[in-house]
Amino acid sequence: xxxxxxxxxxxxxxxxxxxxxxxxxxxxxxxxxxxxxxxxxxxxxxxxxxxxxxxxxxxxxxxxxxxxxxxxxxxxxxxxxxxxxxxxxxxxxxxxxxxxxxxxxxxxxxxxxxxxxxxxxxxxxxxxxxxxxxxxxxxxxxxxxxxxxxxxxx
Amino acid sequence: xxxxxxxxxxxxxxxxxxxxxxxxxxxxxxxxxxxxxxxxxxxxxxxxxxxxxxxxxxxxxxxxxxxxxxxxxxxxxxxxxxxxxxxxxxxxxxxxxxxxxxxxxxxxxxxxxxxxxxxxxxxxxxxxxxxxxxxxxxxxxxxxxxxxxxxxxxxxxxxxxxxxxxxxxxxxxxxxxxxxxxxxxxxxxxxxxxxxxxxxxxxxxxxxxxxxxxxxxxxxxxxxxxxxxxxxxxxxxxxxxxxxxxxxxxxxxxxxxxxxxxxxxxxxxxxxxxxxxxxxxxxxxxxxxxxxxxxxxxxxxxxxxxxxxxxxxxxxxxxxxxxxxxxxxxxxxxxxxxxxxxxxxxxxxxxxxxxxxxxxxxxxxxxxxxxxxxxxxxxxxxxxxxxxxxxxxxxxxxxxxxxxxxxxxxxxxxxxxxxxxxxxxxxxxxxxxxxxxxxxxxxxxxxxxxxxxxxxxxxxxxxxxxxxxxxxxxxxxxxxxxxxxxxxxxxxxxxxxxxxxxxxxxxxxxxxxxxxxxxxxxxxxxxxxxxxxxxxxxxxxxxxxxxxxxxxxxxxxxxxxxxxxxxxxxxxxxxxxxxxxxxxxxxxxxxxxxxxxxxxxxxxxxxxxxxxxxxxxxxxxxxxxxxxxxxxxxxxxxxxxxxxxxxxxxxxxxxxxxxxxxxxxxxxxxxxxxxxxxxxxxxxxxxxxxxxxxxxxxxxxxxxxxxxxxxxxxxxxxxxxxxxxxx
Numbered sequence: 016x017x018x019x020x021x022x023x024x025x026x027x028x029x030x031x032x033x034x035x036x037x038x039x040x041x042x043x044x045x046x047x048x049x050x051x052x053x054x055x056x057x058x059x060x061x062x063x064x065x066x067x068x069x070x071x072x073x074x075x076x077x078x079x080x081x082x083x084x085x086x087x088x089x090x091x092x093x094x095x096x097x098x099x100x101x102x103x104x105x106x107x108x109x110x111x112x113x114x115x116x117x118x119x120x121x122x123x124x125x126x127x128x129x130x131x132x133x134x135x136x137x138x139x140x141x142x143x144x145x146x147x148x149x150x151x152x153x154x155x156x157x158x159x160x161x162x163x164x165x166x167x168x169x
Numbered sequence: 170x171x172x173x174x175x176x177x178x179x180x181x182x183x184x185x186x187x188x189x190x191x192x193x194x195x196x197x198x199x200x201x202x203x204x205x206x207x208x209x210x211x212x213x214x215x216x217x218x219x220x221x222x223x224x225x226x227x228x229x230x231x232x233x234x235x236x237x238x239x240x241x242x243x244x245x246x247x248x249x250x251x252x253x254x255x256x257x258x259x260x261x262x263x264x265x266x267x268x269x270x271x272x273x274x275x276x277x278x279x280x281x282x283x284x285x286x287x288x289x290x291x292x293x294x295x296x297x298x299x300x301x302x303x304x305x306x307x308x309x310x311x312x313x314x315x316x317x318x319x320x321x322x323x324x325x326x327x328x329x330x331x332x333x334x335x336x337x338x339x340x341x342x343x344x345x346x347x348x349x350x351x352x353x354x355x356x357x358x359x360x361x362x363x364x365x366x367x368x369x370x371x372x373x374x375x376x377x378x379x380x381x382x383x384x385x386x387x388x389x390x391x392x393x394x395x396x397x398x399x400x401x402x403x404x405x406x407x408x409x410x411x412x413x414x415x416x417x418x419x420x421x422x423x424x425x426x427x428x429x430x431x432x433x434x435x436x437x438x439x440x441x442x443x444x445x446x447x448x449x450x451x452x453x454x455x456x457x458x459x460x461x462x463x464x465x466x467x468x469x470x471x472x473x474x475x476x477x478x479x480x481x482x483x484x485x486x487x488x489x490x491x492x493x494x495x496x497x498x499x500x501x502x503x504x505x506x507x508x509x510x511x512x513x514x515x516x517x518x519x520x521x522x523x524x525x526x527x528x529x530x531x532x533x534x535x536x537x538x539x540x541x542x543x544x545x546x547x548x549x550x551x552x553x554x555x556x557x558x559x560x561x562x563x564x565x566x567x568x569x570x571x572x573x574x575x576x577x578x579x580x581x582x583x584x585x586x587x588x589x590x591x592x593x594x595x596x597x598x599x600x601x602x603x604x605x606x607x608x609x610x611x612x613x614x615x616x617x618x619x620x621x622x623x624x625x626x627x628x629x630x631x632x633x634x635x636x637x638x639x640x641x642x643x644x645x646x647x648x649x650x651x652x653x654x655x656x657x658x659x660x661x662x663x664x665x666x667x668x669x670x671x672x673x674x675x676x677x678x679x680x681x682x683x684x685x686x687x688x689x690x691x692x693x694x695x696x697x698x699x700x701x702x703x704x705x706x707x708x709x710x711x712x713x714x715x716x717x718x719x720x721x722x723x724x725x726x727x728x729x730x731x732x733x734x735x736x737x738x739x740x741x742x743x744x745x746x747x748x749x750x751x752x753x754x755x756x757x758x759x760x761x762x763x764x765x766x767x768x769x770x771x772x773x774x775x776x777x778x779x780x781x782x783x784x785x786x787x788x789x790x791x792x793x794x795x796x797x798x799x800x801x802x803x804x805x806x807x808x809x810x811x812x813x814x815x816x817x818x819x820x821x822x823x824x825x826x827x828x829x830x831x832x833x834x835x836x837x838x839x840x841x842x843x844x845x846x847x848x849x850x851x852x853x854x855x856x857x858x859x860x861x862x863x864x865x866x867x868x869x870x871x872x873x874x875x876x877x878x879x880x881x882x883x884x885x886x887x888x889x890x891x892x893x894x895x896x
Contacts, residue, residue, distance in 0.1 A: 030455075031435070034455045035455065038453060038454050038455040041454070042453035042454055042455070043453065045404070046395075047395070047398075047402040047404075048395020048396065050399075050576070051401060051529070051609075052527050053612040053837055054612055054613075054837075055839065057837060057839050058527065058612075058838050087395070088394065088395035091394070092394075095393060100393045103393040104385065104389045104393055107381045107385060107386055107808065108393070109248075109386070109389055109392035110249070110250070110808060111248030111392075111526070111528070111575065111577045111578075112388065112391070112392030112393075112576070113526075113577060114527045114576075115392050115393060116395045119393065137846065138846050141846040142847055143845075144846070145527065145838060145843055145845060146815075147526055147527050147577050147579070147816065147843065148248045148816075149811055149812035149813070149814065149819075149844070149849070150808075150811075150812065151815060151846050151849035152811055152849055153811070154846070155846070
């Protein structure tokens with residue numbers, strides 16, 4: 016039994032310490048917004064935050080979480096009103112949608128540390144997130160738009 | 170997919186013998202179904218209504234007493250926007266309030282949900298969702314609206330002609346009366362169904378052709394907060410997760426296995442042999458994964474494929490020297506080539522490609538004593554259901570199919586053998602239905618299973634006269650047939666999906682010859698976003714540029730000179746060229762390439778602006794022009810062009826499955842490189858206005874991008890690209 020904090024709530028989870036955080040979230044806790052795509056930290060579909068840093072949960076064992084706070088797409092906002100989520104809908108970003116939780120989490124970590132990212136900043140931050148539907152152009156636009164929204168309300 | 174089945178016109182499925190029924194469902198909802206006849210002209214099924222009226226999957230339109238409109242989509246939503254497009258068509262004719270429209274996936278039923286574009290089979294493919302539903306769904310919406318109008322007329326004792334509708338309500342403007350649809354459904358459901366309702370004049374369309382603010386995607390919010398449900402997310406009480414140890418070679422089988430170590434993993438519940446390998450069932454994924462890692466399997470590799478991609482391509486090269494099955498023979502290309510002032514030859518080679526959808530394949534099966542249920546992103550619902558029913562020994566009707574979102578597919582979930590769905594069913598059967606089973610393939614399982622875009626080789630010869638005008642075209646296509654051995658196979662062995670886009674290339678010249686070889690290789694192949702056009706468009710459009718270069722002509726002008734009888738193709742070509750500034754100057758080290766292709770009845774031209782960075786092509790911008798007939802959702806069309814360009818560019822730049830001595834090497838994204846954020850060009854999409862019926866947009870943006878980039882490289886370096894991928 017391990018105790019971890021997910022989206023602000025402390026949870027007791029019964030899982031072997033070597034279990035990747037991805038499967039703790041999906042199969043033990045029941046938070047399925049975080050997706051399985053490759054299992055080897057290559058596609059980014061499983062991206063969550065540990066103390067605000069984006070990590071690939073498929074390659075992060077439960078034992079590595081410790082007291083770090085886990086944030087998943089479900090914890091991005093209580094009501095889908097995070098600036099990125101608004102920008103995602105406004106820009107009609109998702110197609111199949113499977114990678115978008117990971118895209119959003121990578122983008123959220125970027126905006127937390129960089130209020131006004133350039134295209135190059137976006138490329139660097141988002142390079143680990145694959146989208147096979149090819150929504151990259153809209154992702155870029157939506158990140159700029161969300162940054163603008165956040166700056167306007169800051 | 171539509172080319173190999175006798176094509177039924179979109180209207181023949183519904184127009185003459187429409188069958189409209191209505192039921193008052195318990196709880197007071199108006200449900201209208203518009204049926205065509207079955208594929209063989211049989212009478213439509215009787216409408217069935219569920220006890221509570223909340224779910225009635227044999228209807229396209231359902232409106233409840235609160236005015237909520239539920240559209241049942243006969244087509245899978247795998248990213249291409251089918252849910253939004255189909256809802257837009259219905260909602261427009263219904264004058265629905267878009268904010269009250271939701272969409273749910275249909276169950277399996279060819280009679281109700283058959284796709285006229287694929288011979289009446291229920292299926293999503295061939296970029297046909299909107300094309301085959303256009304008239305059918307307009308009628309579905311218009312019929313419901315007519316009944317709501319009639320109900321209001323009865324209630325107000327007014328002639329229908331004085332009434333009109335606005336989103337979600339019937340209004341009588343003269344007296345300022347208004348009745349929402351929800352208040353009218355009970356009365357409307359009791360009325361006689363009008364047999365032939367008029368459809369809107371397109372100038373009155375409220376949603377069709379309007380922007381993303383008017384008809385935003387119905388799935389955008391759920392796909393931006395993690396709540397959209399994919400097969401991977403389905404969880405049933407007591408459900409076990411299954412991973413399967415598959416043979417390392419195509420055609421190998423289990424000889425023996427030792428499950429001792431696997432069963433010792435905490436959480437592993439059972440280990441069972443199935444026809445496709447050995448399944449490890451566990452309480453959750455990670456235990457199943459560890460259990461599979463610990464499993465010892467000895468494989469019988471007798472008769473299995475041991476060829477690698479190098480040997481397979483060598484086989485194709487040898488075949489390219491021998492005559493194949495004749496497909497097209499205008500004039501006498503060989504004679505014309507012999508006497509041509511200039512003669513060119515080129516061979517283009519295309520690798521195997523994986524679909525590599527973000528959601529690895531998976532399927533949930535719940536087997537009970539006399540019934541079963543499936544949860545899956547189904548592209549072929551009825552064939553999947555029939556395959557599962559056969560395994561369980563049930564009539565198909567005893568298998569319920571629940572269609573959820575697919576995390577991509579690009580054709581992969583339309584497997585003629587229902588491969589992964591059948592595998593899930595065999596596991597459920599092997600444990601005698603003791604628990605629901607979720608089969609999960611890892612990324613490696615997904616890629617190694619094959620069903621690739623087949624490798625192909627095109628050998629081309631062309632002839633020009635003394636003025637540089639093209640006189641002869643000779644093309645030999647060599648590769649594996651996708652359709653051979655499937656229900657879609659043609660009796661004469663000719664598989665149009667191998668040469669579609671080549672044998673019917675539009676360039677006018679007196680002598681054209683095309684033949685084809687179906688090579689036997691024991692590697693499973695399947696359609697992949699735009700099917701044969703993935704390679705035929707490259708071979709044709711690249712060779713046209715090679716001919717233009719030999720003729721000393723501008724590639725755009727050279728194409729124009731051969732497209733006089735193909736006005737729609739010429740128009741998109743011209744539009745893309747104009748918007749891209751064809752002929753205008755570019756920064757040093759950059760060049761443009763152009764390509765145009767028709768697939769699935771949609772015309773797309775693309776201009777790519779390319780440079781070389783450290784010897785690797787860098788695509789800066791793609792200007793795209795598309796003619797897909799009437800546009801239902803312009804933003805979805807734009808998104809599909811952007812996505813198809815990214816998908817095709819990913820393949821052209823990096824896509825390649827390597828097989829070494831029968832073993833697939835490129836099984837995950839570390840070895841099967843795909844396009845990422847930094848490689849995405851700016852894509853600008855221009856949609857041709859049109860008044861003809863809509864055609865598909867899911868696939869047609871893919872074929873032109875590879876040759877557009879190759880043609881830019883030809884302009885930049887003087888060297889043609891003869892082997893893909895570029896990198």
